[in-house]
Amino acid sequence: MALNLSTLTSSATSGDVLAEALTTADFLEPVPVLRNLARGSQKGGDAKQGTALNQPRALPYDGKGYLYLSGVSGNYASVPDPLGALGDFTMQVDGLNAGAVRPDGLSTLISQYSNSGGFFASFILRIYPDGRILLVLYSNSGSETLTSSAIPTNTIGIQVKRVGSNILYLVDTGLGYNSHDTDTSNGNALSNPSRDLQIGTFNNTGARLKGKIGRAVIWNNGTASGTPVLDVDFTATNVRHGDTKFACATGQVVTINQSGNDPATVIKKSVLRFANTPDGSSTINLKGLFGQTISEGYLFAGFSVLGDGGAGSSRIVSFNSTGATDVSNVSYIAAYGDSTQLSSFTGGVGNITQHVGIYDKANGDFIFENKFKASSQISRINNADFKTNTANLSNVSTEEFNIAANATGGDNAAIDLEFLALFPASITDDQADSVRNYINNRNNVFSLIDGFGYYFYDAQKAPVGNITQFAVWSGRIVGSDNGDNTSIFGSQATANDQPVSDGYVVTFADNSDHLDIPSTTQAGWQVVGTSLGTFVYRINGTTAVTELNLLGNLGSTAQRKAGDLYGVMLLPESATGADIESARRLLIDRGSLDGVAGNFFAAWNNRTDIVEFKAPSMRAVTDFKSAWNSCTNLTTFSGAVELGTGVSGVDFSYAFYNATSLVSLPSLDASTGTNFTSAFQQTTALTSFPAGAKLGTEASNVIFSSAFQSSGLTSLPALDLSKGVNFFRAWRSTSSLTSFPSGAKLGTDTSNVTFNEAWRESGITSFNTDLPTGTFFSKAWRSSALISFSAVDVSKGTKFSEAWKDCLSLTDFSADVFTDWNPSSILSGVFDLAWDGCSALSALSVENILTSIAASNQYATVDGNSGSAAIADAAIDIDYNAASGSLSAATNTAVSTLKGRGWSIIVNNVTL
Amino acid sequence: MTDKTHRFFRFSNEASYETLTTAGNTARSLPDDNGTERWLALWDNTFLDPETSSDRLYCVKKSGILESDNFDLDGIEEINLETYLQRLRWEPPVEEDLELLDELNLELPIH
Secondary structure (H helix, E strand, O other): OOOOHHHHOOOOOOOOOOEOOOOOOOOOOEOOEEOOOOOOOOOOOOEEOOOHHHOOEEEOOOOOOEEEEEOOOOOEEEEOOOOOOOOOEEEEEEOOOHHHHOOOOOEEEEEEEEOOOOOEEEEEEEEOOOOEEEEEEEEOOEEEEEEEEEOOOOOOEEEEEEEOOEEEEEEEOOOOEEEEEEEEOOOOOEOOOOOOEEEOOEOOOEOOOEEEEOEEEEEOOOOOOOOOOEEEEOOOOOOOOOOOEEEOOOOOEEEEEOOOOOOOEEEOOOEEEEOOOOOOOOOOOEEEEEEEEEOOEEEEEEEEEEEEEEOOOEEEEEEEOOOOOOOOOOOEEEEEEEOOEEEEEEOOOEEEEEEOOOOOHHHOOEEEEEEEOOOOEEEEEOOEEEEEEOOOOOOOOEEEEEEOOOOOOOOEEEEEEEEEEEEOOOOOHHHHHHHHHHHHHHHOOOOHHHHOOOEEEEHHHOOOEEOOOOOOEOOOOOOOOOOOOHHHOEEOOEHHHOOEEOOOOEEEOOOOOOEEEEEEOOOEEEEEEEOOEEEEEEEOOOOOEEEEEOOEOOOOHHHOOOEEEEEEEEEOOOOOHHHHHHHHHHHHHOOOOOOEEEEOOOOOOOOOOEEEEEEOOEOEEEEOOOOOOOOOOOOEEEEOOEEOOOOOOEEOOOOOOOOOOOOEOOOOEEOOEEEOOOOOOOOOOOOOOOOOOEEOOOOOOEEOOOOOOOOOOOOOOOOEEOOEEEOOOOOOOOOOOOOOOOOOEEOOOOOOEEOOOOOOOOOOOEEOOOOOOEEEOOOOOOOOOOOEEOOOOOOOOOEOOOOOOOOOOOOEEOOOOOOOOOOOOOOOOOEEEEEOOOOOOOHHHHHHHHHHHHHHOOOOEOOOOOOOOEOOOOEEEEOOOHHHOOOOHHHHHHHHHHHHOOOEEEEOOEEO | OOOOOEEEEEEOOHHHHHHHHHHHHHHOOOOOOOOOOEOOOOHHHOEEOOOOOOOEEEEEEHHHOOOOOOOOOOOEEEEOHHHHHHHHHOOOOOOOOHHHHHHHHHHOOOO
16 A cells, blocks of 8 residues: 555554654754654654754755865865866855854855965954954965954855955845955965865864854856856755865865764755764764654664764664663664664664674665564665564564664764654555655665665765776675675776776776676666766666776777776666666766767677667767667667767767667667668577667768668668669678668769679568669669569669679660760770679560660760770670560660670670 | 877887886886786787787877887887877778779870
8 A cells, every 4th residue: 555644653553653864953052852743643752852962963955055164174165176266256155044144253165275285375264252254365465364354143154355455345144245345455366275165164174163054155256157167056956965075166176074973964855863973972863752663664764874883882763661771682773873884783683684884874874674573673774774683572562762772862963864753563565565665765875776776886985096906996886685795896906907996987098997896788778977977878687797897887998988987876677767767967066078089999799788778968079980780789879869969070980780689760860970881780589770860960971881780670661862872782692671762862962982892692582773873873773683684774884793693683774774874984895794693584674674775875985975985895794584575676676776886795605 | 198198109019018018017017016916908908900900009198108118129110199099990801892983094085
């Protein structure tokens, strides 16, 4: 059954919902009571804390997000020097809370100041406790201190502008920026130190801000116009809850520096902060009474770990019998953290379920669920990492509950609590699914990536520096049933081939850089985020892969690409489009290029693990040569269809060569392509081609040599290949192609087009396509399955040697094929062996051939004119089926005429 | 990967390559305790020169080169990035349209 909020809190489904973290608390407000939202008749009590010092604090989501700063040393945001030497400038800080504009002590909003290894500073923007703005500016000639009058207590934004020597202070109290005060500066250009810009402190630790900031922006002009030099916007959608590094709008990587158990945090979800210290000196917690005896239950808790996780065996939730400790055999600890292990526990038995490596701030927020019954227990992290036990909990009998504390108030966890609920153990699996989904839908705690993905090589979790055999990159994901093991470590033993991590991206500097991974054959969706683009492939479960590189797995060693990698995920095959998009979006939010640009020569060449390629926007790609060459298991190419359309002169040669499993293509727009040589050659499973495909239609002199040679085509739409100039072997050996569209445009918008061997050994049985610009037709239809050949336009042909040779089924050759023949030149051997071996050709066809050539009035000379230089080989070679009849009088007349023009007519090896 | 950050080589003598890498490993005290076993890739893990099918191609990061590294050995040829990439992209000649080439040559005297 579906479970929504109303049923979640109704007596029908829950008698014991403990709490739902945060509904109405204000920023940093101490929370003395966490209301029990259960409405059933057996509803228990609220969670309470009567001692103000021990009350958790609210960090509510305000609808946009912000950076929370605790005022504790080591907690601030920093950006590598983004400024340059500022002359005129505008500095702006938005999203401030009341405490930030009336701080307890002098507080820093933003600064660029360091006295480490010398003195380096350009400015500090601060607030006095009385609300005055303090701006200190540093130049090569010294410093100056500027001060405003006190800003309003309801100020949410501060802006300082300098134009020349004029300083203007503006404030935003919710109505936009308005002038507040003025001052006079010396106007000197600020120093240009190559030091971090810091938000919330200066010099790493000075005059720290306690409060929140939504955005910090600096322009290098006094009008706040144009693109700023720095725009750190914590409200931006690409900045996620708990992010510790992200690329800001102006491109710089912002680092959230964290220290201790009340760390600076990007808040995009409402949390209740239990900032307990590791030494037990703080006892922030909530307690309550069930109002009944609880011996079994099903607990759901959404939370993240702060700092080292708190004191002792840090309790997240425990239940105790009245007067008993929570470690007695009548009590039950539903969740506690010890080192990085998250466990449940009961006295006399010990740990019931254990999740290794989970109680760790690095894991961000997750959903822990724990069902405890008298003889069976289960637990999961993010609906994965399933643990079970059958311990005897028949003694458990509890009346009190504790959040972030044991029964006596100690062992306090340091956590951000998002959700906590206790249901009867009798809820069904479907109901449990609904509860989990409800929590997750509301808080976006985990995605498929976290719970069921096979791996996530997260660049932010790669070891900083060279990745070696010891400093390995783990593809671990939180709570995964599949990826949370040591078998997916990426390592590199060769110094010269080691990618390098800066803690944000992993850089592959050249085509030697790669990581070795243990052989794996997991099928799924590989999502790859790089500086070259963000890619999605479905990979099979049969091709063993042993390498991780910039674009995923190994294709061609020499053609590995160089660039920055933001992460590689493998989602299960069952992932939905939304799941895949979510993963792709996460990588893009971190800086991965949304789209693709550059040269992708042989990028996925020989990637035999790829079965489906979901193309991103590839409009800016200049070279697709051999991009999917020999991807022998690639069946489907989907997604964006514009390939290189944003640039010109694009090379598609060998793009899908030997993609022998490819069964379909979308209506590709490759209109700017100039070279399609062998582009679809040997695509033996490709039986049709999209009618809307655009191949070179916006280019000129396009090459289609061998483009579809030996493909599996059984039909072809009337493609517009009008810009083609060379169709050498374009459809050669397409034995399943039995017809050719009469409306196809082949080189019709250009001149001197080559069709040599174009349909040689093809399966076409008839031909009715005009080729008015064709000049070379040697072996064009040789050994094909032609039965009939219509009166098409080949009027510009200069050579037809062996054109229909060995067409064993060719019976009917239409009249008038050469009637309008008028080439600019005639080459020696123009009809050499042209109809040689045509053993089925009718006598009438011989008449049609010779009478039409005669009708053209062309002489066997280099330009077809009488009196011009004769061509060396003027033979017209025809074999025909003598049983179809004798040569007609009209034939004989034509022969006489042609001989008079210098031609030599040889029929069935007899010169007439 | 640029000529400023990398050096590019064509190796035609495996023994010289082994001399280079062995001396390089010694100079760097490899294998070390930091998970690095060798300076340069094993011979078979460099890139086969597609034109010769015997020579090897490889790029070396300048940041990892020591003054003591001796590339001046028989069968070690330094090339630039452009040549390196060209050689890696080299493909065996495809079957040309000889018919067309012949005819184009024949046409030349006419024009």
